[in-house]
Amino acid sequence: MTVAVFSLIAAVIVFAIASGVVGREAHRLDAVAPRVVYELDVAVQYVADHLPEETQARLTMDELASMLRSHLNWMAERDLLPRDVIDRPQDIEVPVIVDDMTFAAHLLAQAEALNIEVLDDVDVVNVADAHMAYLAAIGAVGPRAED
Secondary structure (H helix, E strand, C coil): CHHHHHHHHHHHHHHHHHHHHHHHHHHHHHHCCCCCCCCHHHHHHHHHHCCCHHHHHHCCHHHHHHHHHHHHHHHHHCCCCCCCCCCCCCCCCCCCCCCHHHHHHHHHHHHHHCCCCCCCHHHHHHHHHHHHHHHHHCCCCCCCCCC
16 A cells, blocks of 8 residues: 555656756747758749749759858858857847849849849849749748838
8 A cells, every 4th residue: 555655646746847947948849949940942832932933944953052052152151140049049139131133133133143044134034033922931031021
């Protein structure tokens, strides 16, 4: 009889400790935003799926991947990408604002440098918009800034 009582008390204590630890960790993980993972293959497919048919017809997947790599390089040159992988909020004193038109102008210049001659300005803007939509979908960018 006493063994059963002590076993029951031990089980209740172990359950209480385990519940406390699991609850604390769940609360801690809920307070930290999930890590954003950028995968180029997934980004290329997402952007390709969200382009108008006219742009899709004029752009190969390799050319699109080159343009997206160029965008990532452009962001890295301006310190818009984290230097290391972290699981904590960024300490940003001033919000970083990226102008879509500046990025589109960069992509247009890069398309010429990459010998992607079949694109026109509208195609480049479509790629820029779709890539920014992908970054927003994975949580890599915040909300649009107000004027």
